[in-house]
Amino acid sequence: MPLVTNPFRALIIGxxxxxxxxxxxxxxxxxxxTEVEGIHRNSACPIDYQDLSTIELAATAxxxxxxxxxxxxxIGLLHSSEWMPEKKLGDLQAEQLQNLMQxxxxxxxxxxxAFSKLLDPAGAVMATLSAKVGSIEDNRLGGWYSYRASKAALNMLIKTASIEFSRTKPNTALIALHPGTVNSRLSKPFKGxxxxRPPLEAAQDMLHVLLSLKKxxxxxxxxxxGERLPW
Ligand SMILES: NC(=O)c1ccc[n+]([C@@H]2O[C@H](COP(=O)([O-])OP(=O)(O)OC[C@H]3O[C@@H](n4cnc5c(N)ncnc54)[C@H](OP(=O)(O)O)[C@@H]3O)[C@@H](O)[C@H]2O)c1
Incomplete structure (x- = not known):
């Protein structure tokens, strides 16, 4: 049986x-x-990853x-006004790597x-958008050092928390979700x-997957x- 049962409340972060x-x-x-809340770094209760204290404050609010x-x-970052994904090891910079890890x-x-405390103990799904390029096993092209490494680190953190949740929050599915290539601000410099794909089409597909997830x-x-990707 799917974990998210009707009716349900939802929260979109970012x-x-x-x-x-x-x-x-x-x-x-x-x-x-029945209700969907959305938060981001300029919302009434802001969440800004440059100031990590906002995370607990937003969850409490x-x-x-x-x-x-x-x-x-x-929430996620690939490039900034100062830097683009690295093409070669010589491009690797501490500041970019630190920023993307953050x-x-x-x-x-x-x-x-912070937010897993807000999940419905009767049944809930918490998904974090990752990226297929964060898969170590699937890395065939190389490049994009900082982005790949930050999403691989994210994947490990999700996997580890999910093992703990299987004991402490047994009616919760914690997953890393790859959206595919979507036409967005993030993908624009890379022929996005x-x-x-149009964002609504991608989100519809992902929602279908999320609402059918089981323990x-x-x-x-x-x-x-809905395809399972290698870590
Ligand atoms: N688009 C793709 O093709 C693609 C492919 C694979 C994975 N993904 C992943 O999908 C997710 C969404 O990407 P998108 O395409 O929708 O990109 P987007 O349009 O650039 O949205 C990125 C979101 O992250 C927020 N954000 C960035 N830095 C932040 C910070 N320091 N603190 C708080 N929020 C911050 C942005 O907030 P502001 O609006 O305030 O800037 C925005 O809400 C990301 O995790 C990305 O890695 C996307």
Whole structure:
């Protein structure tokens, strides 16, 4: 039986982003979703991974809206105005690596720690958007050192927490979710507009997967199509 039962409440973390806002729109129009909250770094209760103290504060502020049957964290970073993904080892810079670790691994794992208290103990799914390029086994092209490493670190943190949750929160599935290539701000410099799918289409596919997850799916790395990806 799916973990998320109807009716359910949902929370989108990073709802200002392309994929985050698509999830918000879909859930606002889903008759089984009685309430959907969206938070981001400029929302009323802000969550900003440059200031990690905001994570606990945001979780505490949202506790009156809990429990949530579905929490999706869509926060992530690939490039900035100062740097782009590395093409070769010679491009590796400490500042870029630290920044991506902070936004793609440290922030999301502390978010799991803080927000998992808001999950519905009767049945819930918490998904964090990862990326297939974070798969160590699937790495055939190389490059993108910092982004790959930060998503691989995120994947390990999710897997480890899922093992603990199988004992402490047995009705919860904690997963790493790959959205596919989506036309967004993040993918724009890499032909995202030509290669990527429309965000609503991608979010619809991912929602379908999330709403059918069962207990035994916890601790997996899943694609928008439902395919299990190698870690
Ligand atoms: N698009 C793709 O093709 C693709 C492929 C694989 C994986 N992904 C993953 O999917 C997720 C969503 O990506 P997207 O395509 O929707 O990108 P996006 O449109 O750039 O959205 C990124 C989101 O992350 C937030 N964010 C960035 N830095 C932050 C920080 N320091 N603190 C708090 N929030 C921060 C942004 O907030 P602001 O709005 O305030 O900037 C925004 O809400 C990411 O985790 C990404 O790695 C995307």
């Amino acid at each position: 709802s200002s982003g392309t994929i985050g806002s698509a999830f918000l729109e879909l859930l606002e129009n889903d008759p089984n979703c 949202l506790s009156s809206s809990a429990p949530f049957g579905l929490i999706i964290n869509t 936004v793609n691994a440290i922030g999301p794992s502390l978010t799991i720690k 507009e030509q290669l990527g 035994e799916d916890s601790g997996t790395f899943i694609s928008y199509s």
